[in-house]
Amino acid sequence: MMVPGVAAAGGLAFLDWTVLVVYLAGTIALGASFYKGQRTTKDFFLAGRSMGWLPVGLSVVATLFSAISYIALPSVNQKYGLVFLTGAVAVFFCIPIVTRVFMPFYHRMQCYSAYEYLEKRFDVRVRTMASGLFIVWRIVWMSTAVYVPSVALRAATGGQIPLVPTIIVLGIFATFYTMLGGMKAVIWTDVVQFVVLFGGMILGIIFILRAVPGGFGAIWETAAANGKTTLITPIPEMAAANSLGAKLHAYFFLTSEKCTLLAVLVASFVGHIGFYTVDQATVQRYFTAKSLKDSRRSFWVNAFANVSLHVGLAFLGLALFAYFKQNPHPEMINGEAFRTDWGYPYFAATALPAGVAGLILAALYAATMSSVDSGINSCTTAFMVDFWRRLRYGDISVNAIGDSEEKSKGDLRMVRIMTVLLGTFVTIIACFVGQLGSIIVIAGKLVNGFCGPMFVIFLMGMFTRRAKSLGVIYGAVISLCVMWYLSFFAEITLNFKWTSTLGFVISLTSCYGLSLYQSVLTSVATKGRKLYKAFTYLSVVCIAIAILFGLFPIMGSVSFVVALLASAATVYFYGECAGLTVAATKLEWTFREQRKTW
Numbered sequence: 001m002m003v004p005g006v007a008a009a010g011g012l013a014f015l016d017w018t019v020l021v022v023y024l025a026g027t028i029a030l031g032a033s034f035y036k037g038q039r040t041t042k043d044f045f046l047a048g049r050s051m052g053w054l055p056v057g058l059s060v061v062a063t064l065f066s067a068i069s070y071i072a073l074p075s076v077n078q079k080y081g082l083v084f085l086t087g088a089v090a091v092f093f094c095i096p097i098v099t100r101v102f103m104p105f106y107h108r109m110q111c112y113s114a115y116e117y118l119e120k121r122f123d124v125r126v127r128t129m130a131s132g133l134f135i136v137w138r139i140v141w142m143s144t145a146v147y148v149p150s151v152a153l154r155a156a157t158g159g160q161i162p163l164v165p166t167i168i169v170l171g172i173f174a175t176f177y178t179m180l181g182g183m184k185a186v187i188w189t190d191v192v193q194f195v196v197l198f199g200g201m202i203l204g205i206i207f208i209l210r211a212v213p214g215g216f217g218a219i220w221e222t223a224a225a226n227g228k229t230t231l232i233t234p235i236p237e238m239a240a241a242n243s244l245g246a247k248l249h250a251y252f253f254l255t256s257e258k259c260t261l262l263a264v265l266v267a268s269f270v271g272h273i274g275f276y277t278v279d280q281a282t283v284q285r286y287f288t289a290k291s292l293k294d295s296r297r298s299f300w301v302n303a304f305a306n307v308s309l310h311v312g313l314a315f316l317g318l319a320l321f322a323y324f325k326q327n328p329h330p331e332m333i334n335g336e337a338f339r340t341d342w343g344y345p346y347f348a349a350t351a352l353p354a355g356v357a358g359l360i361l362a363a364l365y366a367a368t369m370s371s372v373d374s375g376i377n378s379c380t381t382a383f384m385v386d387f388w389r390r391l392r393y394g395d396i397s398v399n400a401i402g403d404s405e406e407k408s409k410g411d412l413r414m415v416r417i418m419t420v421l422l423g424t425f426v427t428i429i430a431c432f433v434g435q436l437g438s439i440i441v442i443a444g445k446l447v448n449g450f451c452g453p454m455f456v457i458f459l460m461g462m463f464t465r466r467a468k469s470l471g472v473i474y475g476a477v478i479s480l481c482v483m484w485y486l487s488f489f490a491e492i493t494l495n496f497k498w499t500s501t502l503g504f505v506i507s508l509t510s511c512y513g514l515s516l517y518q519s520v521l522t523s524v525a526t527k528g529r530k531l532y533k534a535f536t537y538l539s540v541v542c543i544a545i546a547i548l549f550g551l552f553p554i555m556g557s558v559s560f561v562v563a564l565l566a567s568a569a570t571v572y573f574y575g576e577c578a579g580l581t582v583a584a585t586k587l588e589w590t591f592r593e594q595r596k597t598w
Contacts, residue, residue, distance in 0.1 A: 012157055012160050012161075012349060012357060012358070012361075013354035013355075013357075013358075014354075015354040015355040015358060016354055016355065016357045016358030016361065017358065018358070019355060019358030019359055019362055020358055020361060020362055020365065023196065023362040023365065023366070024169070024173055024365065026192075027173065027177065027189055027192065027193070027366075027369065028173050028176060028177050030177070030185070030188060030189055030192060031176070031177020031178065031180060031181045031185035031186075031188075031189050031373075032176075032177055032180045032181060032185075033181070033185075034180070034181030034182065034184045034185040034188070035180040035181055037181075037184060038180075038181065038182045038184075038412065039412070040412060041112075041384070041411050041412055041415055043182060043183075043184070044182035044183060044412060044415055045112050045182065045183055045284070045287075045377070045380075045381045045384075045385075045415075046112065046183060046284070046287050046288050047182070047183040047184040047187060047288040048184070049287065049288060049289070049290065050184075050288075050290060051184070051187055051288040051289055051290065051294075052289075052290065052294060053289065053293075053294040053295070053296075053297035053298040053301060054191075054298070054301060055187050055188060055190075055191045056187065056285050056286075056288060056289050056294065056295070056298035056301075057297070057298035057299065057300070057301025057302045057305065058190065058191045058194045058301060058302075058305060059186070059187040059190035059191060059194075059285055059370075059374070060282055060285050060298065060299075060302040061194055061301075061302050061305045061306050061309070062190035062191070062193050062194040062197070062366075062367075062370035062371075062374075063190065063281050063282065063285070063370060063371060063374035063375075064275055064281075064282065064306075064371075065194075065197070065306070065309060065367060065370070065371075066141075066145040066367055066368065066370075066371035067145060067148065067149035067364050067365075067367035067368040067371070068144065068145055068148050068149070069313075069367070070149070070197060070313070070344075070363065070364060070367040071148070071149060071152050071341050071342075071344050071345060071364065072341050073310065073313035073314065073316075073317065074313050074314075074316045074317035074320055074343060074344045075317065075339075075340040075341040075343060075344075076259075076317070077228070077313070077314045077316075077317030077318060078228070078317045078318070078320060078321045078340055078343070079340060080259040081223070081227060081228035081229060081230060082228065082229055082230075082231065082314060082318075083230070083231050083232075083259055083260070083261055083264060084259055084264060084314070085310060085311065085314040086231065086261060086264050086265055086268075087264040087265060087267070087268030087310075088268070088306065088307045088310035088311065089265075089307070090265060090268035090269040090271075090272045091272050091276075091302075091303045091306050091307060092303060092307075093269055093272075094269070094272050094273050094276050094303075095299065095300070095303060097273060097277070098273075098276045098277060098299055099295075099296040099299055101462075102276075102277045102283075103286055103292060103295050103296060103299070104292060105117075105462070105594060106283060106286055106287065107286075107292045107295065108594060111287070111385075112284075112287065112381055112385045113131065113280060113284075113381060113382055113385040113386050114278060114279075114280050114283040114284075114458075115127050115128075115130045115131040115134070115280070115382065115386050116385065116386070117458070117461070117589065118130055118457065118458075118461065120589045121461035121462075121467075121589040121590070122461060122467070122468075122469040122472065123469045124390065125469060125473060126457065126469050126472060126473060127386055127390075128386060128387065128390075129473055129476070130278075130454060130457060131280075131382045131383075131386035131387070133450065133454065134279070134280055134379075134382055134450075134454070135379050135382055135383060137450045138280075138281065138375045138378065138379050139375075139379065139422075139425070139426055139429070140429075141375065142371065142372050142375040142376070142426045142430075143426050143429040143430040143433055144430075144433060145368060145371045145372065145375075146167050146170055146171060146368055146372060146426070146427070146430040147167065147430045147431075147433040148341075149345075149364050149365075149367070149368050150163050150166040150167050150170070150368075150430075151163060152341060152342050152345045152364075153166060153345055153361065153364060154166065154334075155333045155334065155336060155338075155339075155342050155345075155346070157345075157349045157361075158333065158334065158349075159334055160349075161361075164431050167427060167430045167431050168427060168431070170365065170368050170369060170372065170427075171372065171423060171424070171426060171427025171430065172423075172427070173369065174368075174369045174372040174373045174376065174423065175372075175373075175376060175419065175420060175422075175423025175424065175427070176423075177189060177373070178373045178376050178377055178419055178423065179416050179419040179420055179423070182377070183284070183288055183377055185373075186373045186374055186377050187285070187288065189369070189370070189373065190370045190373070190374065192366075193366035193367070193369060193370040194305070194366075194370070196359075196362055196363050196366040197309075197363040197364075197366045197367045197370075198305075198308075198309065198312075199359065199363070200359055200360040200362065200363025200364075200366075201309065201312045201313060201316065201363065202312070203352075203356055203359060203360060204316055204344065204347070204348065204360055205312060205315060205316055205319065207351075207352055207356065208316065208319040208320065208323055208347065209319065211323055211327075211351060212319060212322050212323050212326065213326070218322060219315075219318055219319045219321075219322040220318070222318075222321065222322040222325055223318040223321060223322065226321070228318055228321065229318075231261050232261070263498055266498075266501050267498060267499070267500050267501050270451060270452060270455075270500040270501050270504050271451050271500045273451075273455060274450070274451025274452065274454060274455040274500065275451060276299075277455060277458065278451075278454045278455050278457075278458050279451075279454075280378045280379075280381065280382050281374050281375055281378035284377070284378050284381060285298070286298075316344065320343045320344060320347060323347065324343065327351075329343065329346060333346075344360075345360075345361065345364060348360040348361060349361070372423075372426065375426075376419055376422050376423050376426065377419070379422055380415060380418045380419050380422060383418060383422075384411065384414070384415055384418065388411075388414065389411070451500045451503070451504075452479070452483075452500050452501070452502070452503025452504035452505075452506075452507050453476040453479050453480055453503050453504075453507040454476075455504065455507075456472075456475075456476070456479075456504060456507035456508050456511055457472050457476055457507075457511070459508070460472055460508075460511050460512065460515070461589065461590070462589075462590055463590065463592075464512070464515075464590070465590060466512070466515050466516060466519060467511070467512070467515050468514075468515040468518040468519060470514070470518055471511055471512075471513075471514035471515030471516075471517070471518045472511045472514075472515065474510070474514050475507060475509075475510035475511030475512070475513070475514045475515070476507055476510075476511060478506070478510045478514075479503055479506035479507035479510050479511075480503070482506055483499060483502050483503045483506060
């Protein structure tokens, strides 16, 4: 007899385990089958630029659609309702920007890494900063993407699928076939994994419609009765506010646990445009396509597949909400309080027939592995191109057409070693993520926080001649610090849906403003040394005041360290401006100038 409020052990049958084993074995066999075709780094990183539009488009969806999304979307739609679904339409607003601006731009460059452009437009410091940020962010994201579904699977199956072994198996399998087959293996396994996760979603919808008496009508009625179908989110704090400033404060900060329609639409657009234009894991897919036309077609495939997944999982969330209203889930599973993001795997493990449950759990594995393999390959590419090749050979550009085959073959062994090391590192971190407490929340905000500043750096380089190297570096760092402070350390934190938008606005303002300031200082330094000295003296006074404030006990030691770092940065800023000139070749890499050559 089941103890009230406590879950019994999960009920995975032998057939379910068979499905999982066959899926994992088939995935690694498919990836390994491309081993013989990997002769150069061009083959490993770009699949020889031989991929068609359909596999590239499906691979982009599978890359960005992690297992976190697969189990979280039904959960958030149970919590926030269909207002969260509206963010999916943002991908269509991205289509003209991605296909008509960024894709032709990258296609003309014929490069391996998106961040290679930043050295052409600015300098190596901007390039390595952006590439380094991407690598660190992706490692954190991959570790979380492995950990979160592993915890959900363990809980949903009553411990039948243990946590650490699951993490290790997923990490080893994804690393192994990525190391053997390179980008071609990643893309084709992503295609298979997309089919599995999409099929798992369809199966889940079919069986839950059968499990809820009354089917679709009863599900919609239950959701509507509980306010899950409305697009208007009530904010009592705004009604109580008596001034415009108080209303804005309530909207952006006091609604940290709510999703409003405007927040979802704006934040989704900023997040999507960042992922689709400056995220190496996505951009690298465009480089693998046979032609620009295939790249553009692939994005349309991605757009419709992405929206289809969002719609299906949103409905699945409402269906689970109705199902658990009639069949309450346990309050505890293995001593842990039941979380809404466990709902889907719990339903699969306890309410579905043998074999079907295995397919849906295989879909969770597919969503995890498609994100990890892509992350490992893109991080390895960024490291090899932006750091290893740049420092060892001095290669500013590793051209996809003119790269030395002999040099490329020599690097292939290093690439495989890096792939194994990175995959091992990600797997180890994922095993300990649970001990870091709020790392899941932190990773989620890091995802949103990455897009805004990175997108602004590219935007500044492509669309304004006023952008300067040090200005965009300092501007990006300032925006990241301010945004993360508001997200994690402020007494009343920023609404999580506004993180990416805030990062974009602050980055754009600070990068452009500091670039203009750098231009003024450079002009003053070259034309009138006396006036430049006045700027320098003023800077010294400001530095002294900052340090004095940092020494006050009320501010604490952290304030003092920040003041010292800011002072050192200011001195460096002035020193560089004294003799800085921007080469004319840098300005040739703006969008306006490049378009003349198309």
